[in-house]
Amino acid sequence: MSSLEEQIREIEDELRNTKYNKATSLHIGRLKAKIAKLKDEAVTRAMKSSGTGEGYSVKKSGDGTVVLVGFPSVGKSTLLNQLTGTKSETAAYAFTTLTVVPGLMEHRGAKIQILDIPGLIAGAAMGKGRGKEVIAVVRTADLIIILGDVFNDRHIDVLVKELYDAGIRINVPKPDITIKKTGMGGVRLNTVGSVDLNLEEIRTILAENKIMNADVLIRGNVTQEDFIDAMIGNRRYIPAFIAINKVDLIDEMSKKAIVKNLTKQFGQSPIMISAHSGYNINALKDAVYDHLGFIQIFMKPVGAPADMEEPLIVRAGSTVEDVCNRLHRDFVERFRYAKVWGNSVKHDAQRVSLPHVLADGDILTIVTKL
Structure with a gap:
Protein backbone atom coordinates (compact mmCIF):
# COMPACT_ATOMS: atom_id res chain seq x y z
CA MET A 1 0.00 0.00 0.00
CA SER A 49 4.18 10.33 16.79
CA SER A 50 6.33 9.78 19.84
CA GLY A 51 9.65 10.78 18.29
CA THR A 52 12.78 10.99 20.40
CA GLY A 53 12.48 14.48 21.84
CA GLU A 54 10.02 16.38 23.94
CA GLY A 55 7.63 18.94 22.56
CA TYR A 56 8.08 22.68 23.00
CA SER A 57 6.03 24.39 25.70
CA VAL A 58 5.90 28.17 25.67
CA LYS A 59 3.71 30.27 27.95
CA LYS A 60 2.19 33.19 26.08
CA SER A 61 2.78 36.61 27.59
CA GLY A 62 2.50 40.29 26.74
CA ASP A 63 -0.13 41.91 24.52
CA GLY A 64 0.46 39.56 21.59
CA THR A 65 2.70 36.69 20.45
CA VAL A 66 4.73 36.75 17.23
CA VAL A 67 6.55 33.71 15.80
CA LEU A 68 9.56 33.97 13.48
CA VAL A 69 9.20 31.32 10.77
CA GLY A 70 12.06 30.61 8.41
CA PHE A 71 14.58 28.09 7.10
CA PRO A 72 17.64 27.29 9.24
CA SER A 73 20.34 30.00 9.17
CA VAL A 74 18.03 32.68 7.79
CA GLY A 75 18.84 34.95 10.74
CA LYS A 76 15.93 34.43 13.13
CA SER A 77 18.11 34.39 16.25
CA THR A 78 19.97 37.54 15.20
CA LEU A 79 16.65 39.24 14.50
CA LEU A 80 15.28 38.22 17.91
CA ASN A 81 18.34 39.72 19.56
CA GLN A 82 17.90 42.92 17.54
CA LEU A 83 14.19 43.24 18.40
CA THR A 84 14.29 42.30 22.07
CA GLY A 85 17.84 42.14 23.36
CA THR A 86 17.33 38.46 24.17
CA LYS A 87 20.47 36.38 23.90
CA SER A 88 19.57 33.64 21.43
CA GLU A 89 22.62 31.69 20.28
CA THR A 90 23.69 32.64 16.76
CA ALA A 91 26.21 31.14 14.37
CA ALA A 92 26.83 30.89 10.64
CA TYR A 93 25.62 27.31 10.34
CA ALA A 94 22.26 25.58 10.29
CA PHE A 95 20.10 24.47 13.22
CA THR A 96 21.70 26.67 15.90
CA THR A 97 18.34 27.08 17.65
CA LEU A 98 17.21 23.71 19.00
CA THR A 99 14.46 24.98 21.27
CA VAL A 100 12.03 27.90 21.40
CA VAL A 101 13.63 31.12 22.64
CA PRO A 102 11.19 33.83 23.78
CA GLY A 103 11.92 37.54 23.96
CA LEU A 104 9.88 40.64 24.81
CA MET A 105 9.74 43.62 22.45
CA GLU A 106 8.35 46.91 23.75
CA HIS A 107 7.07 49.21 21.02
CA ARG A 108 4.55 52.09 21.01
CA GLY A 109 3.36 51.13 24.48
CA ALA A 110 2.81 47.48 23.63
CA LYS A 111 4.67 44.51 25.11
CA ILE A 112 4.99 41.89 22.39
CA GLN A 113 6.34 38.38 22.84
CA ILE A 114 8.65 37.28 20.01
CA LEU A 115 9.43 33.56 19.62
CA ASP A 116 12.53 32.29 17.84
CA ILE A 117 11.79 28.70 16.80
CA PRO A 118 13.92 26.04 15.08
CA GLY A 119 14.05 26.45 11.32
CA LEU A 120 11.37 24.90 9.16
CA ILE A 121 12.30 22.72 6.21
CA ALA A 122 10.35 21.23 3.33
CA GLY A 123 8.14 18.49 4.74
CA ALA A 124 7.89 20.08 8.18
CA ALA A 125 4.09 19.81 8.18
CA MET A 126 4.48 16.04 7.85
CA GLY A 127 6.89 15.94 10.79
CA LYS A 128 10.32 16.30 9.19
CA GLY A 129 13.04 18.21 11.04
CA ARG A 130 11.06 18.36 14.31
CA GLY A 131 8.37 19.99 12.24
CA LYS A 132 5.57 18.66 14.45
CA GLU A 133 6.83 20.58 17.51
CA VAL A 134 7.58 23.72 15.52
CA ILE A 135 4.19 23.76 13.79
CA ALA A 136 2.44 23.29 17.14
CA VAL A 137 4.07 26.52 18.39
CA VAL A 138 3.24 28.43 15.19
CA ARG A 139 -0.44 27.49 15.52
CA THR A 140 -0.62 29.41 18.83
CA ALA A 141 0.73 32.66 17.34
CA ASP A 142 -1.17 35.93 16.99
CA LEU A 143 1.10 36.93 14.10
CA ILE A 144 3.65 35.15 11.88
CA ILE A 145 6.74 36.78 10.40
CA ILE A 146 7.81 34.70 7.40
CA LEU A 147 11.54 35.36 7.27
CA GLY A 148 13.68 34.76 4.21
CA ASP A 149 17.06 36.04 3.12
CA VAL A 150 18.26 37.68 -0.08
CA PHE A 151 20.06 34.55 -1.27
CA ASN A 152 17.11 32.19 -0.76
CA ASP A 153 13.96 34.24 -1.29
CA ARG A 154 12.39 31.27 -3.10
CA HIS A 155 12.19 29.57 0.29
CA ILE A 156 9.21 31.85 1.04
CA ASP A 157 7.00 29.78 -1.26
CA VAL A 158 8.07 26.58 0.54
CA LEU A 159 7.32 28.11 3.94
CA VAL A 160 3.88 29.31 2.89
CA LYS A 161 3.08 25.83 1.53
CA GLU A 162 4.23 24.15 4.75
CA LEU A 163 2.02 26.45 6.82
CA TYR A 164 -0.92 25.74 4.52
CA ASP A 165 -0.37 21.97 4.67
CA ALA A 166 -0.31 22.24 8.48
CA GLY A 167 -3.77 23.82 8.47
CA ILE A 168 -2.59 27.41 8.98
CA ARG A 169 -4.35 29.98 6.80
CA ILE A 170 -2.54 33.30 6.59
CA ASN A 171 -4.05 36.70 5.84
CA VAL A 172 -7.55 35.42 5.10
CA PRO A 173 -10.67 35.80 7.25
CA LYS A 174 -12.31 32.69 8.62
CA ARG A 235 -7.78 25.37 10.71
CA ARG A 236 -6.03 28.37 12.28
CA TYR A 237 -6.44 31.82 10.68
CA ILE A 238 -3.42 33.98 11.48
CA PRO A 239 -2.15 37.28 10.01
CA ALA A 240 1.36 37.22 8.55
CA PHE A 241 3.84 39.28 6.58
CA ILE A 242 7.14 38.64 4.80
CA ALA A 243 10.52 40.04 5.82
CA ILE A 244 13.72 39.51 3.83
CA ASN A 245 16.97 39.57 5.80
CA LYS A 246 20.62 40.31 4.88
CA VAL A 247 19.80 43.13 2.43
CA ASP A 248 23.11 44.78 3.34
CA LEU A 249 24.85 42.03 1.34
CA ILE A 250 23.34 42.85 -2.08
CA ASP A 251 23.07 45.87 -4.37
CA GLU A 252 20.02 48.09 -4.85
CA MET A 253 19.04 46.53 -8.18
CA SER A 254 18.95 43.02 -6.72
CA LYS A 255 16.93 44.30 -3.78
CA LYS A 256 14.31 45.84 -6.09
CA ALA A 257 14.06 42.61 -8.09
CA ILE A 258 13.32 40.59 -4.94
CA VAL A 259 10.67 43.08 -3.80
CA LYS A 260 9.04 43.01 -7.26
CA ASN A 261 8.98 39.22 -7.48
CA LEU A 262 7.61 38.62 -3.98
CA THR A 263 5.01 41.37 -4.30
CA LYS A 264 3.77 39.85 -7.54
CA GLN A 265 3.71 36.34 -6.07
CA PHE A 266 2.13 37.02 -2.69
CA GLY A 267 0.28 40.30 -3.16
CA GLN A 268 2.22 42.10 -0.44
CA SER A 269 5.51 43.97 -0.44
CA PRO A 270 8.15 42.37 1.82
CA ILE A 271 9.97 44.40 4.45
CA MET A 272 13.66 44.45 3.57
CA ILE A 273 15.86 44.32 6.67
CA SER A 274 19.31 43.56 8.00
CA ALA A 275 19.18 41.95 11.42
CA HIS A 276 22.97 42.21 11.64
CA SER A 277 23.24 45.97 11.00
CA GLY A 278 19.80 47.00 12.30
CA TYR A 279 18.69 48.36 8.93
CA ASN A 280 14.89 48.95 8.77
CA ILE A 281 14.29 47.33 12.16
CA ASN A 282 12.02 50.17 13.29
CA ALA A 283 9.87 49.66 10.17
CA LEU A 284 9.64 45.98 11.08
CA LYS A 285 8.54 46.86 14.62
CA ASP A 286 5.86 49.18 13.23
CA ALA A 287 4.65 46.40 10.91
CA VAL A 288 4.38 44.00 13.85
CA TYR A 289 2.35 46.51 15.86
CA ASP A 290 0.06 47.35 12.91
CA HIS A 291 -0.55 43.73 11.86
CA LEU A 292 -1.50 42.80 15.42
CA GLY A 293 -4.26 45.41 15.20
CA PHE A 294 -3.55 47.14 18.49
CA ILE A 295 -5.47 50.12 19.79
CA GLN A 296 -4.75 52.31 22.81
CA ILE A 297 -7.29 52.81 25.61
CA PHE A 298 -6.65 55.43 28.31
CA MET A 299 -8.06 54.61 31.73
CA LYS A 300 -9.72 57.30 33.85
CA PRO A 301 -10.34 56.48 37.52
CA VAL A 302 -13.62 57.79 38.96
CA GLY A 303 -13.17 61.43 40.03
CA ALA A 304 -9.59 61.62 38.75
CA PRO A 305 -7.92 62.70 35.47
CA ALA A 306 -7.23 60.14 32.76
CA ASP A 307 -3.80 58.52 32.62
CA MET A 308 -2.60 59.72 29.20
CA GLU A 309 0.97 58.51 29.74
CA GLU A 310 0.50 54.75 29.94
CA PRO A 311 -2.33 53.47 27.71
CA LEU A 312 -3.82 50.02 27.96
CA ILE A 313 -3.01 48.09 24.77
CA VAL A 314 -5.82 45.90 23.43
CA ARG A 315 -6.75 44.40 20.07
CA ALA A 316 -9.11 46.17 17.68
CA GLY A 317 -12.67 45.05 18.29
CA SER A 318 -12.18 44.73 22.04
CA THR A 319 -15.17 45.45 24.25
CA VAL A 320 -15.55 46.98 27.70
CA GLU A 321 -15.89 43.42 28.99
CA ASP A 322 -12.51 42.50 27.44
CA VAL A 323 -10.89 45.43 29.27
CA CYS A 324 -12.56 44.43 32.54
CA ASN A 325 -11.15 40.92 32.18
CA ARG A 326 -7.69 42.36 31.56
CA LEU A 327 -7.81 44.61 34.62
CA HIS A 328 -9.24 42.29 37.27
CA ARG A 329 -11.08 38.99 37.25
CA ASP A 330 -13.85 40.41 39.49
CA PHE A 331 -14.60 43.50 37.38
CA VAL A 332 -17.16 41.79 35.13
CA GLU A 333 -19.11 40.35 38.06
CA ARG A 334 -19.07 43.69 39.93
CA PHE A 335 -19.67 45.84 36.84
CA ARG A 336 -22.33 48.59 37.06
CA TYR A 337 -21.60 50.75 34.01
CA ALA A 338 -18.77 52.44 32.13
CA LYS A 339 -18.25 55.94 30.74
CA VAL A 340 -16.44 56.56 27.47
CA TRP A 341 -14.95 59.65 25.88
CA GLY A 342 -13.84 59.22 22.27
CA ASN A 343 -14.70 57.99 18.78
CA SER A 344 -16.71 54.94 19.84
CA VAL A 345 -19.50 57.03 21.39
CA LYS A 346 -21.86 59.77 20.21
CA HIS A 347 -20.98 62.15 23.04
CA ASP A 348 -18.36 62.40 25.76
CA ALA A 349 -18.97 60.65 29.08
CA GLN A 350 -21.57 58.44 27.44
CA ARG A 351 -22.69 55.52 29.61
CA VAL A 352 -22.08 52.13 28.00
CA SER A 353 -22.42 48.46 28.96
CA LEU A 354 -20.07 45.48 28.76
CA PRO A 355 -20.65 44.63 25.05
CA HIS A 356 -19.66 48.15 23.89
CA VAL A 357 -16.85 48.02 21.30
CA LEU A 358 -14.05 50.49 21.97
CA ALA A 359 -12.07 52.58 19.47
CA ASP A 360 -8.45 53.67 19.36
CA GLY A 361 -7.80 56.58 21.72
CA ASP A 362 -10.94 56.13 23.81
CA ILE A 363 -10.87 57.24 27.45
CA LEU A 364 -12.63 54.73 29.71
CA THR A 365 -13.98 54.82 33.24
CA ILE A 366 -15.33 51.61 34.79
CA VAL A 367 -17.74 51.89 37.68
CA THR A 368 -18.19 48.78 39.83
CA LYS A 369 -20.31 47.75 42.78
CA LEU A 370 -18.65 48.09 46.15
Whole structure:
Protein backbone atom coordinates (compact mmCIF):
# COMPACT_ATOMS: atom_id res chain seq x y z
CA MET A 1 0.00 0.00 0.00
CA SER A 2 1.34 3.45 -0.91
CA SER A 3 2.20 5.92 1.84
CA LEU A 4 0.05 8.93 2.66
CA GLU A 5 2.57 11.21 0.93
CA GLU A 6 2.43 9.09 -2.23
CA GLN A 7 -1.37 9.04 -2.19
CA ILE A 8 -1.40 12.83 -1.83
CA ARG A 9 1.01 13.26 -4.74
CA GLU A 10 -1.07 10.97 -6.98
CA ILE A 11 -4.30 12.87 -6.30
CA GLU A 12 -2.53 16.25 -6.69
CA ASP A 13 -1.27 15.10 -10.10
CA GLU A 14 -4.79 14.10 -11.11
CA LEU A 15 -6.11 17.45 -9.88
CA ARG A 16 -3.52 19.38 -11.90
CA ASN A 17 -4.49 17.43 -15.04
CA THR A 18 -8.22 18.04 -14.60
CA LYS A 19 -9.51 21.19 -16.26
CA TYR A 20 -12.12 23.03 -14.18
CA ASN A 21 -15.57 23.52 -15.67
CA LYS A 22 -19.16 22.86 -14.62
CA ALA A 23 -18.94 19.24 -15.71
CA THR A 24 -15.81 18.57 -13.63
CA SER A 25 -16.60 20.73 -10.58
CA LEU A 26 -17.97 17.80 -8.54
CA HIS A 27 -14.96 15.61 -9.35
CA ILE A 28 -12.54 18.44 -8.52
CA GLY A 29 -14.33 19.08 -5.23
CA ARG A 30 -14.04 15.38 -4.39
CA LEU A 31 -10.30 15.38 -5.19
CA LYS A 32 -9.68 18.50 -3.08
CA ALA A 33 -11.58 16.97 -0.18
CA LYS A 34 -9.54 13.76 -0.47
CA ILE A 35 -6.26 15.69 -0.46
CA ALA A 36 -7.31 17.78 2.54
CA LYS A 37 -8.37 14.67 4.46
CA LEU A 38 -5.11 12.82 3.68
CA LYS A 39 -2.96 15.85 4.58
CA ASP A 40 -4.83 16.33 7.83
CA GLU A 41 -4.34 12.64 8.61
CA ALA A 42 -0.61 12.92 7.82
CA VAL A 43 -0.18 16.02 9.98
CA THR A 44 -2.17 14.46 12.83
CA ARG A 45 -0.05 11.33 12.62
CA ALA A 46 3.13 13.43 12.73
CA MET A 47 1.88 15.40 15.71
CA LYS A 48 1.01 12.22 17.61
CA SER A 49 4.18 10.33 16.79
CA SER A 50 6.33 9.78 19.84
CA GLY A 51 9.65 10.78 18.29
CA THR A 52 12.78 10.99 20.40
CA GLY A 53 12.48 14.48 21.84
CA GLU A 54 10.02 16.38 23.94
CA GLY A 55 7.63 18.94 22.56
CA TYR A 56 8.08 22.68 23.00
CA SER A 57 6.03 24.39 25.70
CA VAL A 58 5.90 28.17 25.67
CA LYS A 59 3.71 30.27 27.95
CA LYS A 60 2.19 33.19 26.08
CA SER A 61 2.78 36.61 27.59
CA GLY A 62 2.50 40.29 26.74
CA ASP A 63 -0.13 41.91 24.52
CA GLY A 64 0.46 39.56 21.59
CA THR A 65 2.70 36.69 20.45
CA VAL A 66 4.73 36.75 17.23
CA VAL A 67 6.55 33.71 15.80
CA LEU A 68 9.56 33.97 13.48
CA VAL A 69 9.20 31.32 10.77
CA GLY A 70 12.06 30.61 8.41
CA PHE A 71 14.58 28.09 7.10
CA PRO A 72 17.64 27.29 9.24
CA SER A 73 20.34 30.00 9.17
CA VAL A 74 18.03 32.68 7.79
CA GLY A 75 18.84 34.95 10.74
CA LYS A 76 15.93 34.43 13.13
CA SER A 77 18.11 34.39 16.25
CA THR A 78 19.97 37.54 15.20
CA LEU A 79 16.65 39.24 14.50
CA LEU A 80 15.28 38.22 17.91
CA ASN A 81 18.34 39.72 19.56
CA GLN A 82 17.90 42.92 17.54
CA LEU A 83 14.19 43.24 18.40
CA THR A 84 14.29 42.30 22.07
CA GLY A 85 17.84 42.14 23.36
CA THR A 86 17.33 38.46 24.17
CA LYS A 87 20.47 36.38 23.90
CA SER A 88 19.57 33.64 21.43
CA GLU A 89 22.62 31.69 20.28
CA THR A 90 23.69 32.64 16.76
CA ALA A 91 26.21 31.14 14.37
CA ALA A 92 26.83 30.89 10.64
CA TYR A 93 25.62 27.31 10.34
CA ALA A 94 22.26 25.58 10.29
CA PHE A 95 20.10 24.47 13.22
CA THR A 96 21.70 26.67 15.90
CA THR A 97 18.34 27.08 17.65
CA LEU A 98 17.21 23.71 19.00
CA THR A 99 14.46 24.98 21.27
CA VAL A 100 12.03 27.90 21.40
CA VAL A 101 13.63 31.12 22.64
CA PRO A 102 11.19 33.83 23.78
CA GLY A 103 11.92 37.54 23.96
CA LEU A 104 9.88 40.64 24.81
CA MET A 105 9.74 43.62 22.45
CA GLU A 106 8.35 46.91 23.75
CA HIS A 107 7.07 49.21 21.02
CA ARG A 108 4.55 52.09 21.01
CA GLY A 109 3.36 51.13 24.48
CA ALA A 110 2.81 47.48 23.63
CA LYS A 111 4.67 44.51 25.11
CA ILE A 112 4.99 41.89 22.39
CA GLN A 113 6.34 38.38 22.84
CA ILE A 114 8.65 37.28 20.01
CA LEU A 115 9.43 33.56 19.62
CA ASP A 116 12.53 32.29 17.84
CA ILE A 117 11.79 28.70 16.80
CA PRO A 118 13.92 26.04 15.08
CA GLY A 119 14.05 26.45 11.32
CA LEU A 120 11.37 24.90 9.16
CA ILE A 121 12.30 22.72 6.21
CA ALA A 122 10.35 21.23 3.33
CA GLY A 123 8.14 18.49 4.74
CA ALA A 124 7.89 20.08 8.18
CA ALA A 125 4.09 19.81 8.18
CA MET A 126 4.48 16.04 7.85
CA GLY A 127 6.89 15.94 10.79
CA LYS A 128 10.32 16.30 9.19
CA GLY A 129 13.04 18.21 11.04
CA ARG A 130 11.06 18.36 14.31
CA GLY A 131 8.37 19.99 12.24
CA LYS A 132 5.57 18.66 14.45
CA GLU A 133 6.83 20.58 17.51
CA VAL A 134 7.58 23.72 15.52
CA ILE A 135 4.19 23.76 13.79
CA ALA A 136 2.44 23.29 17.14
CA VAL A 137 4.07 26.52 18.39
CA VAL A 138 3.24 28.43 15.19
CA ARG A 139 -0.44 27.49 15.52
CA THR A 140 -0.62 29.41 18.83
CA ALA A 141 0.73 32.66 17.34
CA ASP A 142 -1.17 35.93 16.99
CA LEU A 143 1.10 36.93 14.10
CA ILE A 144 3.65 35.15 11.88
CA ILE A 145 6.74 36.78 10.40
CA ILE A 146 7.81 34.70 7.40
CA LEU A 147 11.54 35.36 7.27
CA GLY A 148 13.68 34.76 4.21
CA ASP A 149 17.06 36.04 3.12
CA VAL A 150 18.26 37.68 -0.08
CA PHE A 151 20.06 34.55 -1.27
CA ASN A 152 17.11 32.19 -0.76
CA ASP A 153 13.96 34.24 -1.29
CA ARG A 154 12.39 31.27 -3.10
CA HIS A 155 12.19 29.57 0.29
CA ILE A 156 9.21 31.85 1.04
CA ASP A 157 7.00 29.78 -1.26
CA VAL A 158 8.07 26.58 0.54
CA LEU A 159 7.32 28.11 3.94
CA VAL A 160 3.88 29.31 2.89
CA LYS A 161 3.08 25.83 1.53
CA GLU A 162 4.23 24.15 4.75
CA LEU A 163 2.02 26.45 6.82
CA TYR A 164 -0.92 25.74 4.52
CA ASP A 165 -0.37 21.97 4.67
CA ALA A 166 -0.31 22.24 8.48
CA GLY A 167 -3.77 23.82 8.47
CA ILE A 168 -2.59 27.41 8.98
CA ARG A 169 -4.35 29.98 6.80
CA ILE A 170 -2.54 33.30 6.59
CA ASN A 171 -4.05 36.70 5.84
CA VAL A 172 -7.55 35.42 5.10
CA PRO A 173 -10.67 35.80 7.25
CA LYS A 174 -12.31 32.69 8.62
CA PRO A 175 -15.23 31.80 6.33
CA ASP A 176 -18.65 32.08 7.94
CA ILE A 177 -19.72 28.46 7.51
CA THR A 178 -21.67 26.32 9.96
CA ILE A 179 -21.94 22.56 9.47
CA LYS A 180 -24.24 20.81 11.94
CA LYS A 181 -24.42 17.03 11.64
CA THR A 182 -27.91 15.56 11.88
CA GLY A 183 -29.30 12.04 12.16
CA MET A 184 -31.41 12.07 9.00
CA GLY A 185 -32.75 14.23 6.20
CA GLY A 186 -29.68 14.39 3.98
CA VAL A 187 -27.80 17.63 3.44
CA ARG A 188 -29.82 20.84 3.74
CA LEU A 189 -28.25 24.11 2.58
CA ASN A 190 -29.14 27.64 3.69
CA THR A 191 -27.27 30.66 2.36
CA VAL A 192 -27.04 34.37 3.11
CA GLY A 193 -25.86 36.46 0.17
CA SER A 194 -24.46 35.24 -3.14
CA VAL A 195 -22.91 31.76 -2.96
CA ASP A 196 -21.29 30.04 -5.95
CA LEU A 197 -21.11 26.59 -4.35
CA ASN A 198 -24.14 24.46 -5.14
CA LEU A 199 -25.78 21.74 -3.09
CA GLU A 200 -24.32 18.89 -5.13
CA GLU A 201 -20.75 20.16 -4.64
CA ILE A 202 -21.37 20.42 -0.90
CA ARG A 203 -22.86 16.91 -0.74
CA THR A 204 -19.88 15.52 -2.64
CA ILE A 205 -17.34 17.20 -0.35
CA LEU A 206 -19.16 16.14 2.83
CA ALA A 207 -19.43 12.57 1.56
CA GLU A 208 -15.62 12.36 1.47
CA ASN A 209 -15.71 12.89 5.23
CA LYS A 210 -18.58 10.38 5.60
CA ILE A 211 -21.10 13.12 6.44
CA MET A 212 -24.41 12.23 4.78
CA ASN A 213 -26.82 14.25 6.94
CA ALA A 214 -26.17 17.86 7.92
CA ASP A 215 -27.62 21.34 8.10
CA VAL A 216 -25.26 23.77 6.35
CA LEU A 217 -25.36 27.56 6.69
CA ILE A 218 -23.09 29.72 4.53
CA ARG A 219 -22.89 33.49 4.88
CA GLY A 220 -21.12 35.23 2.00
CA ASN A 221 -19.37 33.70 -0.98
CA VAL A 222 -16.94 30.85 -0.32
CA THR A 223 -14.75 28.54 -2.37
CA GLN A 224 -14.53 24.76 -2.34
CA GLU A 225 -11.32 25.12 -0.31
CA ASP A 226 -13.12 27.29 2.25
CA PHE A 227 -15.86 24.71 2.66
CA ILE A 228 -13.37 21.86 2.97
CA ASP A 229 -11.52 23.81 5.68
CA ALA A 230 -14.79 24.27 7.57
CA MET A 231 -15.52 20.55 7.21
CA ILE A 232 -12.08 19.55 8.56
CA GLY A 233 -12.63 22.05 11.39
CA ASN A 234 -9.12 22.49 12.80
CA ARG A 235 -7.78 25.37 10.71
CA ARG A 236 -6.03 28.37 12.28
CA TYR A 237 -6.44 31.82 10.68
CA ILE A 238 -3.42 33.98 11.48
CA PRO A 239 -2.15 37.28 10.01
CA ALA A 240 1.36 37.22 8.55
CA PHE A 241 3.84 39.28 6.58
CA ILE A 242 7.14 38.64 4.80
CA ALA A 243 10.52 40.04 5.82
CA ILE A 244 13.72 39.51 3.83
CA ASN A 245 16.97 39.57 5.80
CA LYS A 246 20.62 40.31 4.88
CA VAL A 247 19.80 43.13 2.43
CA ASP A 248 23.11 44.78 3.34
CA LEU A 249 24.85 42.03 1.34
CA ILE A 250 23.34 42.85 -2.08
CA ASP A 251 23.07 45.87 -4.37
CA GLU A 252 20.02 48.09 -4.85
CA MET A 253 19.04 46.53 -8.18
CA SER A 254 18.95 43.02 -6.72
CA LYS A 255 16.93 44.30 -3.78
CA LYS A 256 14.31 45.84 -6.09
CA ALA A 257 14.06 42.61 -8.09
CA ILE A 258 13.32 40.59 -4.94
CA VAL A 259 10.67 43.08 -3.80
CA LYS A 260 9.04 43.01 -7.26
CA ASN A 261 8.98 39.22 -7.48
CA LEU A 262 7.61 38.62 -3.98
CA THR A 263 5.01 41.37 -4.30
CA LYS A 264 3.77 39.85 -7.54
CA GLN A 265 3.71 36.34 -6.07
CA PHE A 266 2.13 37.02 -2.69
CA GLY A 267 0.28 40.30 -3.16
CA GLN A 268 2.22 42.10 -0.44
CA SER A 269 5.51 43.97 -0.44
CA PRO A 270 8.15 42.37 1.82
CA ILE A 271 9.97 44.40 4.45
CA MET A 272 13.66 44.45 3.57
CA ILE A 273 15.86 44.32 6.67
CA SER A 274 19.31 43.56 8.00
CA ALA A 275 19.18 41.95 11.42
CA HIS A 276 22.97 42.21 11.64
CA SER A 277 23.24 45.97 11.00
CA GLY A 278 19.80 47.00 12.30
CA TYR A 279 18.69 48.36 8.93
CA ASN A 280 14.89 48.95 8.77
CA ILE A 281 14.29 47.33 12.16
CA ASN A 282 12.02 50.17 13.29
CA ALA A 283 9.87 49.66 10.17
CA LEU A 284 9.64 45.98 11.08
CA LYS A 285 8.54 46.86 14.62
CA ASP A 286 5.86 49.18 13.23
CA ALA A 287 4.65 46.40 10.91
CA VAL A 288 4.38 44.00 13.85
CA TYR A 289 2.35 46.51 15.86
CA ASP A 290 0.06 47.35 12.91
CA HIS A 291 -0.55 43.73 11.86
CA LEU A 292 -1.50 42.80 15.42
CA GLY A 293 -4.26 45.41 15.20
CA PHE A 294 -3.55 47.14 18.49
CA ILE A 295 -5.47 50.12 19.79
CA GLN A 296 -4.75 52.31 22.81
CA ILE A 297 -7.29 52.81 25.61
CA PHE A 298 -6.65 55.43 28.31
CA MET A 299 -8.06 54.61 31.73
CA LYS A 300 -9.72 57.30 33.85
CA PRO A 301 -10.34 56.48 37.52
CA VAL A 302 -13.62 57.79 38.96
CA GLY A 303 -13.17 61.43 40.03
CA ALA A 304 -9.59 61.62 38.75
CA PRO A 305 -7.92 62.70 35.47
CA ALA A 306 -7.23 60.14 32.76
CA ASP A 307 -3.80 58.52 32.62
CA MET A 308 -2.60 59.72 29.20
CA GLU A 309 0.97 58.51 29.74
CA GLU A 310 0.50 54.75 29.94
CA PRO A 311 -2.33 53.47 27.71
CA LEU A 312 -3.82 50.02 27.96
CA ILE A 313 -3.01 48.09 24.77
CA VAL A 314 -5.82 45.90 23.43
CA ARG A 315 -6.75 44.40 20.07
CA ALA A 316 -9.11 46.17 17.68
CA GLY A 317 -12.67 45.05 18.29
CA SER A 318 -12.18 44.73 22.04
CA THR A 319 -15.17 45.45 24.25
CA VAL A 320 -15.55 46.98 27.70
CA GLU A 321 -15.89 43.42 28.99
CA ASP A 322 -12.51 42.50 27.44
CA VAL A 323 -10.89 45.43 29.27
CA CYS A 324 -12.56 44.43 32.54
CA ASN A 325 -11.15 40.92 32.18
CA ARG A 326 -7.69 42.36 31.56
CA LEU A 327 -7.81 44.61 34.62
CA HIS A 328 -9.24 42.29 37.27
CA ARG A 329 -11.08 38.99 37.25
CA ASP A 330 -13.85 40.41 39.49
CA PHE A 331 -14.60 43.50 37.38
CA VAL A 332 -17.16 41.79 35.13
CA GLU A 333 -19.11 40.35 38.06
CA ARG A 334 -19.07 43.69 39.93
CA PHE A 335 -19.67 45.84 36.84
CA ARG A 336 -22.33 48.59 37.06
CA TYR A 337 -21.60 50.75 34.01
CA ALA A 338 -18.77 52.44 32.13
CA LYS A 339 -18.25 55.94 30.74
CA VAL A 340 -16.44 56.56 27.47
CA TRP A 341 -14.95 59.65 25.88
CA GLY A 342 -13.84 59.22 22.27
CA ASN A 343 -14.70 57.99 18.78
CA SER A 344 -16.71 54.94 19.84
CA VAL A 345 -19.50 57.03 21.39
CA LYS A 346 -21.86 59.77 20.21
CA HIS A 347 -20.98 62.15 23.04
CA ASP A 348 -18.36 62.40 25.76
CA ALA A 349 -18.97 60.65 29.08
CA GLN A 350 -21.57 58.44 27.44
CA ARG A 351 -22.69 55.52 29.61
CA VAL A 352 -22.08 52.13 28.00
CA SER A 353 -22.42 48.46 28.96
CA LEU A 354 -20.07 45.48 28.76
CA PRO A 355 -20.65 44.63 25.05
CA HIS A 356 -19.66 48.15 23.89
CA VAL A 357 -16.85 48.02 21.30
CA LEU A 358 -14.05 50.49 21.97
CA ALA A 359 -12.07 52.58 19.47
CA ASP A 360 -8.45 53.67 19.36
CA GLY A 361 -7.80 56.58 21.72
CA ASP A 362 -10.94 56.13 23.81
CA ILE A 363 -10.87 57.24 27.45
CA LEU A 364 -12.63 54.73 29.71
CA THR A 365 -13.98 54.82 33.24
CA ILE A 366 -15.33 51.61 34.79
CA VAL A 367 -17.74 51.89 37.68
CA THR A 368 -18.19 48.78 39.83
CA LYS A 369 -20.31 47.75 42.78
CA LEU A 370 -18.65 48.09 46.15
